[in-house]
Amino acid sequence: MTLAATFLAAEGESPLLPHAYELVVGSFAFLVVFLVVGKILTPRIQKTLAERTEAIEGGIKKAEDAQAEAQRTLEQYRAQLAEARQEAARLREEAREQGAAIKAELREEAQAEARRIIEAAHAQIEADRQQAFTQLRGEIGRLSTELASRIVGESLEDEARQRRIVDRFLEELEGRPEAVR
Amino acid sequence: MTPLMLVADDFKAPGPSIFDFPPLFDGAPYWLTKPVLMALFGAVVVCAVAWSAFANPKLVPRGMQNLGEMGYQFVRDQVARPFLGKDAERWMPLLLSLFFLILLWNFFGVIPLIQIPVASHIAFPIVFAITIYVIKIYLGIKHQGLGGYFKNMMFPPGLPKPIYVLLAPIEFLSNLIIAPFTHAVRLFANMFAGHLILAFFSMVGFWFLFEKPTPLGAGLGVVGVIMTIAMTGFEMFIEFLQAFLFTMLAAMYIGNSLHAEH
Secondary structure, X not given: XXXXXXXXXXXXXXXXXXXXXXXXXXXXXHHHHHHHHHHXXXXXXXXHHHXXXXXXXXXXXXXHHHHHHHHHHHXXXXXXXXXXXXXXXXXXXXXXHHHHHHHHHHHHHHHHHHXXXXXXXXXXXXXXXXXXXXXXXXXXXXXXXXXXHHHHHOOOOOXXXXXXXXXXXXXXXXXXXXXXX | OOHHHHHHHHXXXXXXXXXXXXXXXXXXXXOOOHHHHHHHHHHHHHHHHHHHHHOOOOOOOOOHHHXXXXXXXXXXXXXXXXXXXXXXXXXXXXXXXXXXXXXXXXXXXXXXXXXXXXXXXXXXXXXXXXXXXXXXXXXXXXXXXXXXXHHHHHOOOOOOHHHHHHHHHXXXXXXXXXXXXXXXXXHHHHHHXXXXXXXXXXXXXXXXXXXXXXXXXXXXXXXXXXXXXXXXXXXXXXXXXXXXXXXXXXXXXXHHHHOOOO
């Protein structure tokens, strides 16, 4: 290219040849930027970005944990509820059985009591009867003896007399309260 | 001889001399030129902007930190991670400094009044390229051993034996001599050519509309202005692309030295 050749020839200094002072200035500028931007500032933004990532991930993690916790609590409640239901059913069953047992026991007791009372009554009646019988026997003997002696003592002439004797006897009996008893 | 031809004969296209700068003022040291001043100014601006963004970073970003994080994440996700994988974070300080500084220096090419891409002076790309070159070789020998580094570089496994006769010298040349050279020259040449193109079109517009306005030349001047505007937009894209590319190649070289190519 003649154009390039004239370019290069024109000023006697090729644009492809670096000026020494520009190398120095360029190095200095790059070093300053590297120290300030690279060494001081980049670690700061890296730290912040890492913290941000962590914060976001931490937030997600926290939400997940909370959800898991809620799930766990729910399961726990469900288990407890089921257990409580079972317990209630068991208690009801037990109460029913106990009620039945108590009823049976009471009935048996009542029957026994009734039997006992009846027996006692029977015994009392028997005793009373015995006593009455014994007493009556003694009384009848004595009265018969007395009646017989009266009849024998009086002359048994006529029927009217006899009847009078008996009537009198009976009246006397009525007049003696202890004899009636 | 038309009037246009006459005028065009007087028109002198800008040449490489537009990259030659005298000292800033009379009595200034010979090295204190506009590119040098802009290089230092760029470094200060990068530090200041980065400081305002990252000096006191918050968990919830606002303002400058948003912008800074955008830059950081771009370099991390598009440059560092694809080539360095899990080592990406460790090399971010270097790559981020490199990217920010080159990007701003490049953008100086289209910023009014500054209008000189610092990297159009080859010394600046050379500084970056040499830095990366030294790091590349140091890491290669450190991680793969002296023999291992050259063996992995020149004799990648899995090829028929005779191929190595050709491949070994090519790989040696491309890795150790051509790579750093193209690394620097690619950035330099893009900035150099871009600046030349912008200078040319703006010169056309200025010359034919203001310096020597003629009825025939006016059309050409308008084309020059329109092209200047269009090329400025294109230049901004190129300036970004070259900063990205330079940083990406740096990450690639470092990555290849850390882990031998499979």
